Each structure stands twice: as structure tokens, then as C-alpha cells.
Amino acid sequence: MQTSVAIKDLAIEFGAVKVIEKLDLDVGRGEFVVLLGPSGCGKSTLLNAIAGLIDIVDGEVWISDKNVTWSEPKDRGIGMVFQSYALYPQMSVRQNLSFGLKVAGLPRDETEKRVGKAAAMLQLEALLDRKPSELSGGQRQRVAIGRALVRNVDVFLFDEPLSNLDAKLRNELRVEIKRLHQELGNTMIYVTHDQIEALTLADRIAVMRKGIIEQFSTPHEIYHRPANTFIAGFIGSPTMNFIDGKLTEAGSSMTFSGTEGVSFDVSRHPELAGSGGRDVILGIRPEHMVLGESTDPEAYKAKGKVSVVEPMGADTVIWVDFAGGMRAIRMSGDPTVSAGDSVDFHFPPERVGFFDQQSGVRIRITAYLRHLY
Amino acid sequence: MKRKFWQNIMATLSLLPAWAVLLVAYTGSMIWSIQISFTSSRALPSNNFVGFDQYRRLFSTSRWLVSLENLVIFGVLFVVICLVLGFLLAVALDQRIRFENGFRTIFLYPHAMSFIVTGLIWQWMMNPTLGIQKSVRDLGWESFAFDWIGSRDLAIYALVVAGVWQAAGLVMVLMLAGLRGVDAELWKATRVDGIPAWRVYISIVLPLIKPMIVTSVVLLGIGVVKSYDLVVALTGGGPGMASELPGKFVMDYLFERQNIALAQAASTVMLITVLAVLVPWLYMQYFRKSGRSPT
Amino acid sequence: MNVSVSAPNSATIAASAVQLARGRKPHRLTAGRIGLYAFLITAAIFFLLPAYVMLMTSLKPMDEIRDGAIFAFPRTLTFEAWWAAWSSACTGLNCNGISVGFWNSIKILVPSVFFSIAAGALNGYAMSFWRVKGANLLFAALLFGAFIPYQVFMYPLVIMSATLGVYNSIAGIVIVHTIFGMPLMTLLFRNYYAGLPIELFKAARIDGAGFWRIFFWVMLPTSTPIIIVAVILQVTGIWNDFMLGLIFAGRENQPMTVQLNNIVNSVTGERVYNLNMAATILTAAVPLLCYFLSGRWFVRGIAAGAIKG
Numbered sequence: 001m002q003t004s005v006a007i008k009d010l011a012i013e014f015g016a017v018k019v020i021e022k023l024d025l026d027v028g029r030g031e032f033v034v035l036l037g038p039s040g041c042g043k044s045t046l047l048n049a050i051a052g053l054i055d056i057v058d059g060e061v062w063i064s065d066k067n068v069t070w071s072e073p074k075d076r077g078i079g080m081v082f083q084s085y086a087l088y089p090q091m092s093v094r095q096n097l098s099f100g101l102k103v104a105g106l107p108r109d110e111t112e113k114r115v116g117k118a119a120a121m122l123q124l125e126a127l128l129d130r131k132p133s134e135l136s137g138g139q140r141q142r143v144a145i146g147r148a149l150v151r152n153v154d155v156f157l158f159d160e161p162l163s164n165l166d167a168k169l170r171n172e173l174r175v176e177i178k179r180l181h182q183e184l185g186n187t188m189i190y191v192t193h194d195q196i197e198a199l200t201l202a203d204r205i206a207v208m209r210k211g212i213i214e215q216f217s218t219p220h221e222i223y224h225r226p227a228n229t230f231i232a233g234f235i236g237s238p239t240m241n242f243i244d245g246k247l248t249e250a251g252s253s254m255t256f257s258g259t260e261g262v263s264f265d266v267s268r269h270p271e272l273a274g275s276g277g278r279d280v281i282l283g284i285r286p287e288h289m290v291l292g293e294s295t296d297p298e299a300y301k302a303k304g305k306v307s308v309v310e311p312m313g314a315d316t317v318i319w320v321d322f323a324g325g326m327r328a329i330r331m332s333g334d335p336t337v338s339a340g341d342s343v344d345f346h347f348p349p350e351r352v353g354f355f356d357q358q359s360g361v362r363i364r365i366t367a368y369l370r371h372l373y
Numbered sequence: 374m375k376r377k378f379w380q381n382i383m384a385t386l387s388l389l390p391a392w393a394v395l396l397v398a399y400t401g402s403m404i405w406s407i408q409i410s411f412t413s414s415r416a417l418p419s420n421n422f423v424g425f426d427q428y429r430r431l432f433s434t435s436r437w438l439v440s441l442e443n444l445v446i447f448g449v450l451f452v453v454i455c456l457v458l459g460f461l462l463a464v465a466l467d468q469r470i471r472f473e474n475g476f477r478t479i480f481l482y483p484h485a486m487s488f489i490v491t492g493l494i495w496q497w498m499m500n501p502t503l504g505i506q507k508s509v510r511d512l513g514w515e516s517f518a519f520d521w522i523g524s525r526d527l528a529i530y531a532l533v534v535a536g537v538w539q540a541a542g543l544v545m546v547l548m549l550a551g552l553r554g555v556d557a558e559l560w561k562a563t564r565v566d567g568i569p570a571w572r573v574y575i576s577i578v579l580p581l582i583k584p585m586i587v588t589s590v591v592l593l594g595i596g597v598v599k600s601y602d603l604v605v606a607l608t609g610g611g612p613g614m615a616s617e618l619p620g621k622f623v624m625d626y627l628f629e630r631q632n633i634a635l636a637q638a639a640s641t642v643m644l645i646t647v648l649a650v651l652v653p654w655l656y657m658q659y660f661r662k663s664g665r666s667p668t
Numbered sequence: 669m670n671v672s673v674s675a676p677n678s679a680t681i682a683a684s685a686v687q688l689a690r691g692r693k694p695h696r697l698t699a700g701r702i703g704l705y706a707f708l709i710t711a712a713i714f715f716l717l718p719a720y721v722m723l724m725t726s727l728k729p730m731d732e733i734r735d736g737a738i739f740a741f742p743r744t745l746t747f748e749a750w751w752a753a754w755s756s757a758c759t760g761l762n763c764n765g766i767s768v769g770f771w772n773s774i775k776i777l778v779p780s781v782f783f784s785i786a787a788g789a790l791n792g793y794a795m796s797f798w799r800v801k802g803a804n805l806l807f808a809a810l811l812f813g814a815f816i817p818y819q820v821f822m823y824p825l826v827i828m829s830a831t832l833g834v835y836n837s838i839a840g841i842v843i844v845h846t847i848f849g850m851p852l853m854t855l856l857f858r859n860y861y862a863g864l865p866i867e868l869f870k871a872a873r874i875d876g877a878g879f880w881r882i883f884f885w886v887m888l889p890t891s892t893p894i895i896i897v898a899v900i901l902q903v904t905g906i907w908n909d910f911m912l913g914l915i916f917a918g919r920e921n922q923p924m925t926v927q928l929n930n931i932v933n934s935v936t937g938e939r940v941y942n943l944n945m946a947a948t949i950l951t952a953a954v955p956l957l958c959y960f961l962s963g964r965w966f967v968r969g970i971a972a973g974a975i976k977g
Contacts, residue, residue, distance in 0.1 A: 379878075388791060388806060390787065399810075399816075402820070406824055461707070465711075470708065480711065482960075483715060483718075485904055486908065487925050487951070487955070489928060490908075490948050494719075494721075496932075497722070497725065497945065498721060498738070500941075503736045503941070538718065547971070595817070606929055623822075640819045640820045643819060647815060651815050
């Protein structure tokens with residue numbers, strides 16, 4: 001895959017505060033990358049640095065094989081969409097789309113052609129002569145996207161573009177952006193704190209915390225094999241169940257024992273080999289927990305008391321008191337149990353992940369192999 | 374229920390002083406003042422009504438006509454220069470400069486001083502024998518002249534200089550608040566679009582801070598109409614009556630020349646001038662986008 | 669190193685430099701930036717010069733002032749003019765210095781600030797939270813009044829205060845300041861209270877608190893910021909007043925601004941410029957101190973006074 005945007009050794013400071021210290025990121029041509037993380041994690045800062053809107057302290061920024069580290073934003077070959085839309089308030093939609101091109105000295109017929117094309121693509125034709133104040137939030141954001149579109153650039157940057165919209169519009173526009181990406185095939189870098197947006201839109205997600213990219217991977221990988229407990233806990237709702245415990249090794253068998261006498265035979269997890277005596281966290285997502293008894297001899301079986309039942313329409317979340325905490329079980333359809341019931345539940349070994357209790361890092365086979373040799 | 378009623382009565386009672394002030398001190402005085410302007414009162418109010426005689430006399434009084442003419446010259450120059458200088462200062466302060474607080478403090482401090490102080494300072498600065506003029510001439514520029522307060526043609530411009538010095542900081546503060554209120558993302562969008570900063574200020578920011586500009590114009594304009602202290606301290610209206618203003622005309626005819634009917638005719642003209650500016654503006658500010666009504 | 673500076677060559681160098689760009693963008697001092705600072709410094713000189721000249725003049729003996737170098741430092745530094753201005757400057761035949769005016773101003777200032785703010789806070793509170801008939805009309809009309817030149821009300825108010833027997837007295841001028849301060853103060857507090865959550869009021873009502881109790885125990889304690897703004901506005905405004913003080917305070921109670929103008933502008937004989945300037949500085953000192961000490965609050969006051977609605 002060709003690289004479209006490359007960040008090398010990036011460092012950013014606000015006064016004495018080091019926001020980003022040493023960050024690398026490679027985005028492939030035509031790729032849709034989402035920067036995801038809690039507020040203050042540096043994701044917007046990173047995007048602004050790519051756009052050239054804030055000063056960096058160290059490192060390089062490459063866009064389309066050109067070093068743009070010192071270039072003005074307008075010369076970087078980017079278009080950008082902002083959370084507050086940032087439309088020019090007293091200009092019509094048409095003027096908003098064409099103002100930058102006019103200032104850049106583009107011929108009038110070329111400008112009109114581009115505006116027409118963008119308007120058609122975003123269904124803005126009927127709105128061209130309106131002012132931003134006469135548009136709905138969703139329409140305003142379409143205009144903002146259009147303003148990026150007319151620039152005919154390789155890279156689109158989105159800074160939380162849907163955060164100011166209500167839930168319904170957000171879903172609509174999300175689909176719109178995905179469609180746009182499929183049609184145009186541009187590189188898109190998209191900042192959000194909304195995990196649903198990240199999971200639905202991204203080819204790859206970069207999960208950030210405190211100025212560091214914690215994991216940069218496909219949505220599937222991030223969801224199913226989170227690199228650490230932070231990512232595991234940040235993505236998914238209700239959040240992944242974490243059960244603290246200790247591993248004990250006896251011959252070829254490995255046992256996970258938690259509080260309240262909870263004990264599982266975890267010998268079939270190759271990544272745990274050699275970890276006897278280690279304090280670990282067992283992670284299992286609510287939807288992978290199943291109510292009822294299991295006939296599968298390999299499944300981890302458990303019992304607990306239901307404390308709260310939350311029906312959510314399409315599915316139900318059942319909170320069970322188990323191994324020293326409240327654990328969520330997601331079942332489809334209407335609830336079949338009620339608060340106070342004692343229930344059996346189980347979960348399959350292949351859905352379970354183990355994390356180191358101290359560092360929170362996922363225990364992987366590779367780590368063990370590296371340890372061996 | 375009874376208690377609630379009593380509480381509302383209490384609220385109504387608490388506003389009685391305000392009503393009294395409004396009805397007696399403001400409305401009552403205003404009506405009385407207008408009424409006097411239609412009488413032949415001189416040192417004391419009389420009830421001898423003479424119609425528009427005082428207004429006719431007023432507009433044939435050369436001192437009043439000079440005052441009006443000065444009002445226009447002073448008003449236009451003062452307001453325009455304050456606006457332009459205030460806007461430029463605000464824009465300059467908005468460029469992420471060093472010592473921003475220091476500069477802002479310097480530009481605004483004259484506004485903390487009274488017009489009397491302002492007038493006296495500039496009277497000394499413009500002193501023809503010992504002031505700036507002398508210092509510059511001593512440097513070798515023999516023909517330099519800054520004796521405006523002593524000149525019939527230029528005294529009114531001396532008022533403008535002193536007034537601008539005192540009030541430009543106010544405009545700067547208002548404009549700066551407006552500039553700082555502009556969405557930071559809007560600026561980012563213009564940078565991505567490659568629009569030069571001067572163009573952003575003219576095409577995008579200026580229309581955005583229109584409310585601040587209008588507010589400044591109204592505040593400065595009303596200040597101009599009622600100006601009295603500055604003239605008294607700086608030029609005393611002179612030389613002759615070269616720098617007389619309506620605000621001073623009224624005060625002089627009320628308390629020195631003992632011609633209250635004429636003075637009240639003049640003040641009524643002032644009132645009408647102010648209302649012409651005020652009514653549309655207040656309408657815009659309040660009654661179109663009213664705040665929370667007291668329910 | 670031998671680098672020729674022919675055009676194509678330097679262009680290539682520039683291009684490769686761009687490809688090698690790394691880290692912080694080199695900070696170049698552009699012409700625009702220099703122009704910007706030149707403008708700021710010129711403006712700063714324009715605003716500072718009068719204060720500088722005023723200060724220098726006040727520190728010189730008259731002999732030096734007669735030489736005419738107003739920008740020069742004093743050759744002999746003397747505080748005599750300050751002392752004279754404070755304690756022996758003459759207004760007509762009275763030669764007790766501007767300290768008389770200073771104390772008069774204080775006597776006028778304290779009650780005027782207190783009463784105008786108290787009135788504004790009470791009005792703003794009653795208008796914002798209580799269902800009072802005609803409150804909106806009252807507010808709009810008061811606002812109107814705030815913008816009308818004092819000259820329009822002046823003569824009838826003189827007659828009224830004379831009838832009440834408070835003309836030419838501290839009480840008279842305090843009443844007048846309270847009347848003319850009321851609109852702005854009401855506006856300030858009304859806007860402030862309109863920004864408070866109405867739930868604060870409702871909760872107090874449910875707890876059984878009445879009109880005055882809510883005002884004194886709930887609203888006033890949350891009003892500190894706006895009270896500070898109000899105090900700054902009123903202290904500078906009333907201290908700097910000239911016209912009202914001139915007309916209503918009477919000869920015995922002339923505020924400092926009026927006395928200053930008399931000292932400077934109605935003298936016979938040679939003008940004592942150093943004394944004049946010292947007296948001017950003394951008169952400006954209170955609002956200036958207020959300005960420098962309050963910092964951003966002063967700016968907030970201006971913004972609030974300019975009715976940001």
C-alpha cells in the first residue's frame with residue numbers, strides 16, 4: 001500500500017506541556033483512518049498538526065510524498081471539516097464553496113464546475129443561495145464537507161464533524177461520509193471520541209491516550225483483540241468484564257483463580273504458558289457471556305446472582321454479581337430472568353483475553369516466545 | 374396562597390422607588406423641560422407660552438449654530454477615528470503579540486480618567502508657548518505648529534485629539550471582545566482555504582462584529598452629544614466661541630446666562646437627536662431578541 | 669564552502685531544504701510583523717506621552733518649565749508642587765489645596781456608590797425573578813433614560829432638589845448620582861440574574877423563603893462578581909463626574925474634578941503648571957488606581973456597561 005500521509009517523530013508542546021512526544025503514523029493512500037480516544041488524548045492536536053494549523057516542535061509531516069512540515073495549510077493538499085462547521089456566516093452556500101477558489105485565483109468556469117459537482121454529490125443544489133443561518137445542522141455540515149470537496153485534494157481531515165448533531169442526524173451523515181469515501185477513494189483522517197463512528201467508518205483505527213497511539217489496527221482487531229485494558233474498556237458498551245485473578249501452574253495445567261473461589265482451568269490458552277504465579281485480568285465481552293447451563297466441556301461455567309436487569313429493546317443487559325463485582329451479560333431479546341434470581345452462565349475460551357494486572361497489557365503468544373528464546 | 378400573594382406585593386413595592394425615579398426624575402423632568410422651552414422664561418420659569426419662539430430664536434443664535442456645526446465636525450471625526458483606531462488596535466492585539474496585556478493596559482488607561490483631567494493634560498501639551506510646539510521647534514523644526522487650542526479654525530480638532538485619546542481604548546476593548554468571540558475553527562477554515570488574513574478581517578470578521586461596531590457608535594455618539602466637561606477643561610469653548618458644543622450651550626444658558634427657556638429649547642433639540650440614534654438601536658438590541666421574561 | 673547564489677541554484681537549494689524540513693518552522697521576522705510592532709509602539713507612545721509629560725512637569729520647578737522642554741527629565745527633582753497642590757492650591761480666595769476636593773469627593777463617592785448599587789441590585793432581582801406587572805416596561809424606560817443627556821433633566825432636577833431642601837448639599841448630589849446610576853446598575857444586575865439558573869430561585873421558594881430572604885441569603889451571596897464590576901463602574905464614573913457635582917453639590921462640597929478645573933482654569937496671574945499637573949495627577953489617581961488594581965475586571969465592567977444584552 002502506498003503511503004498518503006506519514007508522520008515521523010512528531011512532538012508538540014503547548015507551553016511547557018508536552019502534548020505529543022514522539023509519534024509515528026503511516027496512513028495508506030485511499031485509507032480511512034480514525035483517530036479515537038477520550039478528550040484530551042491529543043487526537044485533535046495530531047490532526048491540526050497534519051493540517052499545519054498548529055506549530056510542531058519536532059518531527060516531519062509528509063503528505064502525498066511531499067515534505068509539508070513547514071508548508072502553509074493551503075499548500076498541503078488537504079481539505080478540512082470542523083466540528084462547529086466553521087462556515088463563513090454572511091456568505092451563501094455557493095459563496096462558501098467558492099470563496100477559497102476565488103481567492104486562489106481559479107478561473108470562474110472551473111470554480112463553477114467544481115461547486116456544481118460538489119453540490120450534486122452532497123445534494124446541496126437546492127440550498128446554494130441560502131445563508132448558513134437558514135440551514136439545519138446536518139445541511140451545514142454537508143456544506144462544510146463540500147468546501148473541502150471543491151479543493152480537489154488527496155486528503156480529507158475531519159475534526160469531530162458529527163459531534164454537534166443530534167443522534168439521528170449523526171447516523172445519517174455517518175453513512176453519507178462512508179458513501180463519499182467509497183465514491184471518491186480519497187485518504188480520510190477522522191477524529192472522534194465516538195466508538196460507533198470509529199468502528200463503522202474506519203479501515204483502521206488509531207486509539208490514542210495521553211498523546212500516544214496505543215493501538216493502530218482494523219476495527220475488528222481493536223474490538224476483538226484490544227492491546228490493553230484501556231482499549232478494551234474504552235470500546236464496547238457495556239464495557240468488557242474484567243475479572244482479577246492469579247495464575248497457578250501445576251505440571252502442564254494452568255489454573256486461573258479469582259475471588260470468591262472462582263476457578264477456571266485455562267490450560268488451553270497457549271499465550272499463558274510459563275506465566276504461572278502471575279497476577280492477571282481475565283477479559284470477556286458481555287455479548288460473549290451466555291445465560292444457562294452449557295454442555296460444552298471446554299466452556300468456562302459460572303454461577304451468580306442477578307442484581308439488575310436492563311431491557312434495551314433489541315437486547316437485554318443482565319448484571320450479575322460474580323467474582324467480586326458486577327458483570328454484564330448481553331442477551332438478545334427480552335429478559336428471561338429477573339433481579340434476585342440465581343443464574344448459571346458460561347463463556348467460550350476463545351473469546352477470553354488475558355491482560356497483565358500491573359501493566360494492563362494483553363498477554364500474547366509472541367511475548368512468551370520472546371521470553372523463551 | 375395568602376403568603377405567596379404577600380410576597381408578590383413585596384416585589385411590587387420594592388420597585389416603587391424605581392418607578393418614582395422613572396416618573397418624576399426622568400419623565401417628569403423631561404416633560405417639564407420641554408414645557409419650559411415653549412415659554413418665555415428667563416431666570417425663573419414662567420407660564421407665559423410663546424409657541425416655537427424660543428426655537429426660532431435658538432436657530433438664529435450664531436453661538437448655537439456654531440455649536441451645531443462643531444457637533445457635526447467633532448462628532449463625525451471623533452466617532453470615525455475612534456472606530457478606526459480602536460479596530461486597528463484590537464486587530465493588532467489579536468495577532469498573538471508579546472506583551473499583549475501591557476499594550477492593552479496602555480491603550481485603555483486614559484479611559485479611566487475624567488474628561489476634565491483629559492482636557493487639562495492636553496491643554497498643557499498643546500500650550501503654544503511651552504508645550505509640544507516649543508519642544509519641536511527647539512529641535513530645529515522652526516515652522517512646526519501645534520497651537521490648535523488657540524486657533525479659531527483648529528480648536529475643534531484639538532477636542533477631537535483629546536477625545537480620541539480618552540475613548541479609543543474603549544472601542545478597542547469592545548472590538549477585541551468581538552474578535553475573541555470569533556470561532557477559532559472559522560480561522561482555521563480560512564487558513565486551509567488559503568484566504569489572507571487581511572481579507573478574512575474585511576470579508577468575514579468585520580460583518581461578524583457588526584453588533585460591537587454599532588454599540589460603539591451609539592456609545593460614542595451619545596458621548597458626543599452630551600459632551601461638556603472636555604470643552605470646559607480644554608478650550609472653555611474658545612477662542613471666542615470656536616469650539617462651543619450644544620452640551621455646553623445648554624449649561625451656559627441655564628446657569629450663567631439665565632435664559633432657561635432658550636436653554637431648554639436647545640436641550641430638547643439634543644434630546645431629539647439622541648432619540649433618533651437611540652430608538653432604532655434599543656429596538657435592535659432588546660425587543661427583537663428579548664431575554665428571559667420575568668415569569 | 670563555496671555556494672554560488674545564481675537563481676536556479678538557490679531555488680534547488682530551497683527545494684531540497686523543504687524536503688528536509690523537520691521540526692519547528694523557522695521563525696522569520698517578516699515585514700508585516702515589524703510593521704505590526706511599529707504600529708503598536710507608536711500607538712503606545714501616543715497614549716503614554718501625555719501621562720509622561722504630566723508627571724515630568726509636576727516634578728519640575730517653575731524655572732525649568734519656563735525653558736519649555738516639556739519632554740525633558742527634571743534637572744532638579746522637586747515634590748514641592750505636589751505638596752502645594754495638595755495643601756495650598758487656591759480656588760478663588762480659598763487656599764487649602766485640592767485635598768478639600770478630595771475629601772468632598774470621598775464623601776460623595778461612598779454613599780453614592782452604595783445606594784446606586786443597592787438600588788440596582790434590588791431592581792434587577794425583583795425584575796428577574798418576580799412576577800411584577802410592568803417590570804419590562806419599567807426596565808425599558810429606565811434604559812432609555814440612561815442614554816439621554818443630563819442637560820435635559822438638569823434644570824427641573826435643580827428646582828426639585830431646591831424644593832426638597834437638598835440643593836447644594838452632599839445629600840443632594842448623592843441622590844442625583846443614585847438616580848442617574850440606577851439604570852446602568854439595574855441593567856447590570858438584571859442581566860446577571862437572568863444568567864443564573866431559575867432553579868436556584870425555585871428551590872429557595874420551595875424551601876419557604878420569601879422576597880427579602882431570597883434576596884439577602886441566596887442572590888446577594890452569589891452576586892460577588894457583578895458587585896465588583898458595579899463598584900468599579902460606579903467608583904470611576906462618580907469620581908470622574910464633573911457636571912452633576914458642579915451643579916448639585918454646592919460651593920462647600922465641590923468634588924475634586926470641579927475644584928481641579930477651578931484651580932487650573934480660573935486663575936489670575938501666572939499659571940503654576942507644575943502645581944496644575946500635580947493636582948491633575950492627584951485627581952486622576954483614584955480611578956487610575958482602581959483601573960490598575962482591578963485589571964480584567966475593569967474590562968468586564970466596560971463590556972457589561974456597553975450592554976452586551
